[in-house]
Amino acid sequence: MRALVDVSAKIGFGTPYELNHRELVPFRHDRRCIGDFEFLTLACFKELLGAEGEMEGYRCGLYFAGAKDTMRLDAELNEYLADKQDRVAALTNFSQDLNPLVALEWLTNIGLYLAVKEGIDCWRHVQYINHSHSDHSAVAAAVRDLSIGAIDVGFAVATLASSRRELVPEKVGAVGVRIIAGESLEAGDAFELSSRPQPELLLEMQSAHSALGPGSALAVELPVHEPAGS
Amino acid sequence: MVEVGDGDCQVAAQVPARDGNGYESSALRLLDFYQFAEAEALEHAGLDRKALISNQRVRVVVASHGFAWKTDEFAAASRGEKIDGCDLSPYFMQPVESAHQLIGGDFGDRYSGVGTACSAGLVALLEAGEMVRAGLADIVIAGGVETAIKEAMVTMYSRLGALTTLNDTPETASRPFDVTRAGFVGGEGAAMLVIESEQSAEARGVTPLAELAGYGTAVSTAHITAGSVGGEIQALAMQRALDSAGASTADVDYINMHGTSTPDNDLSESEGVRRVFGDAAPPVSSTKGVTGHLLGAAGAIEAAFSVMAIRTDTLPPTANLKEVDPRCKLGDYIRGSARHVPCSGVLSNSFGLAGSNASVFLRQL
Numbered sequence: 001m002r003a004l005v006d007v008s009a010k011i012g013f014g015t016p017y018e019l020n021h022r023e024l025v026p027f028r029h030d031r032r033c034i035g036d037f038e039f040l041t042l043a044c045f046k047e048l049l050g051a052e053g054e055m056e057g058y059r060c061g062l063y064f065a066g067a068k069d070t071m072r073l074d075a076e077l078n079e080y081l082a083d084k085q086d087r088v089a090a091l092t093n094f095s096q097d098l099n100p101l102v103a104l105e106w107l108t109n110i111g112l113y114l115a116v117k118e119g120i121d122c123w124r125h126v127q128y129i130n131h132s133h134s135d136h137s138a139v140a141a142a143v144r145d146l147s148i149g150a151i152d153v154g155f156a157v158a159t160l161a162s163s164r165r166e167l168v169p170e171k172v173g174a175v176g177v178r179i180i181a182g183e184s185l186e187a188g189d190a191f192e193l194s195s196r197p198q199p200e201l202l203l204e205m206q207s208a209h210s211a212l213g214p215g216s217a218l219a220v221e222l223p224v225h226e227p228a229g230s
Numbered sequence: 231m232v233e234v235g236d237g238d239c240q241v242a243a244q245v246p247a248r249d250g251n252g253y254e255s256s257a258l259r260l261l262d263f264y265q266f267a268e269a270e271a272l273e274h275a276g277l278d279r280k281a282l283i284s285n286q287r288v289r290v291v292v293a294s295h296g297f298a299w300k301t302d303e304f305a306a307a308s309r310g311e312k313i314d315g316c317d318l319s320p321y322f323m324q325p326v327e328s329a330h331q332l333i334g335g336d337f338g339d340r341y342s343g344v345g346t347a348c349s350a351g352l353v354a355l356l357e358a359g360e361m362v363r364a365g366l367a368d369i370v371i372a373g374g375v376e377t378a379i380k381e382a383m384v385t386m387y388s389r390l391g392a393l394t395t396l397n398d399t400p401e402t403a404s405r406p407f408d409v410t411r412a413g414f415v416g417g418e419g420a421a422m423l424v425i426e427s428e429q430s431a432e433a434r435g436v437t438p439l440a441e442l443a444g445y446g447t448a449v450s451t452a453h454i455t456a457g458s459v460g461g462e463i464q465a466l467a468m469q470r471a472l473d474s475a476g477a478s479t480a481d482v483d484y485i486n487m488h489g490t491s492t493p494d495n496d497l498s499e500s501e502g503v504r505r506v507f508g509d510a511a512p513p514v515s516s517t518k519g520v521t522g523h524l525l526g527a528a529g530a531i532e533a534a535f536s537v538m539a540i541r542t543d544t545l546p547p548t549a550n551l552k553e554v555d556p557r558c559k560l561g562d563y564i565r566g567s568a569r570h571v572p573c574s575g576v577l578s579n580s581f582g583l584a585g586s587n588a589s590v591f592l593r594q595l
Binding site for chain 1: 286287294338339342343344345346353357360361363364365366368429430447448449450470585586
């Protein structure tokens with residue numbers, strides 16, 4: 001069995017995209033970064049899902065990589081808190097008009113929510129929060145779970161978003177791959193996974209897959225360290 | 231008790247510093263918790279950490295909820311200062327990354343940090359199981375660590391209505407399945423388990439404590455910040471755990487419930503168990519009556535309790551459970567004192583806000 005990337009997607013990261021998240025997401029947000037995150041994740045997922053109903057009947061695994069820049073946001077709140085002696089009271093008052101979602105910070109769970117809203121059958125869901133190589137963990141888990149038959153299709157997605165001007169547009173985006181099991185011997189040289197600062201791995205995979213042309217698949221392999229003495 | 235301003239909840243199970251001096255940052259506090267649990271687990275398993283670091287067949291998976299921000303950064307952010315050129319929001323950030331980098335630094339990309347809310351501790355064990363099953367690792371140090379008792383955390387959950395309001399009786403405020411339960415009590419702690427392949431254990435000449443026989447996850451989208459009602463999705467996670475182990479309901483002698491002490495979870499989880507087991511559900515209990523809710527670490531510490539149930543043939547009771555909520559319709563909620571009965575199979579549940587549900591089935595070897 002080989003793990004094959006049959007669909008890849010990249011939104012943003014230097015390519016233009018239209019931010020129109022309020023029409024795409026089912027709940028209200030006043031925080032632009034979270035809106036960006038939702039928009040980017042959903043847009044990426046829609047490309048990975050393929051045609052409507054294509055994933056029906058498949059056991060899917062969702063592997064998200066969070067990105068630290070999504071956590072660095074909201075000068076407004078900092079300004080709001082700056083002169084407050086009682087931060088707890090200030091936070092409480094600040095939160096009163098917000099969606100409960102915003103009171104929690106699970107940005108990657110938003111991705112899960114949006115993905116499952118698309119009607120896929122989720123058998124595995126993990127969000128990786130070790131930020132230095134989260135996308136590597138996500139892709140490796142998808143390949144791993146495919147190889148042992150725990151899932152039929154794996155989605156690995158990394159999203160970076162920020163409302164901060166410090167994060168240049170080239171750094172904002174969502175990139176992901178859809179991985180299936182296959183036996184193709186025409187998939188070209190296998191892409192061997194190795195970690196690097198995220199989301200470079202997924203961006204390289206997406207680029208390598210795109211370079212193969214429409215309808216092509218990119219084989220992916222996990223380096224396996226054999227047990228000592230084997 | 232913790233002082234949390236004028237919120238509805240003023241109760242939490244906070245763990246004091248080991249040396250009594252406190253910590254420079256929350257990340258270091260989380261690291262200390264982790265190192266304590268890891269050292270205990272490795273000693274119990276007869277493993278040497280230095281040897282593990284250089285062994286490419288060893289991995290580490292740690293779950294956390296994500297409230298371990300640095301107190302200095304929190305304070306700086308509250309003053310409106312920039313950190314690394316960026317504004318930091320103590321409200322939204324998830325800077326547990328700093329703690330994860332401290333914890334996992336020795337293992338490089340063989341380290342994974344997972345965060346799926348309150349199911350994360352079990353998801354870490356699932357990850358470990360899959361790594362071993364796929365032949366990618368012989369040994370995985372897996373579990374969860376949580377140091378979440380922070381004013382902001384308490385405020386957030388209180389705002390969601392998830393925390394107890396039984397402020398006058400903090401010792402008994404966590405009372406899963408009780409008709410008077412009023413929300414969960416936040417807890418802290420760490421639990422690490424050594425997940426090892428059968429071949430590796432045999433080669434080392436050690437006897438495993440129990441088999442991580444099966445695991446299941448199921449995801450719902452009923453609500454982004456609430457658990458799933460009706461128990462259907464929780465039942466799916468439990469059934470998948472049994473199926474993956476090749477087990478039946480008759481193989482389950484005890485269920486360690488997620489049992490948070492929130493009105494909604496305890497009801498829907500009971501309904502989920504009924505969907506799987508019908509009227510033949512085994513005895514159930516929630517150890518959160520004692521520990522409070524360890525959030526991202528809950529699944530790991532409760533898996534450890536489940537292993538102990540198998541090892542000692544002892545089923546723990548639900549502390550502070552006096553009168554079972556009549557809407558919770560399972561037949562045997564263990565209360566009062568522990569029960570000493572043969573126990574060879576345990577199902578352990580962890581269900582998270584936003585609909586991430588996980589169950590594992592542990593079996594006597």
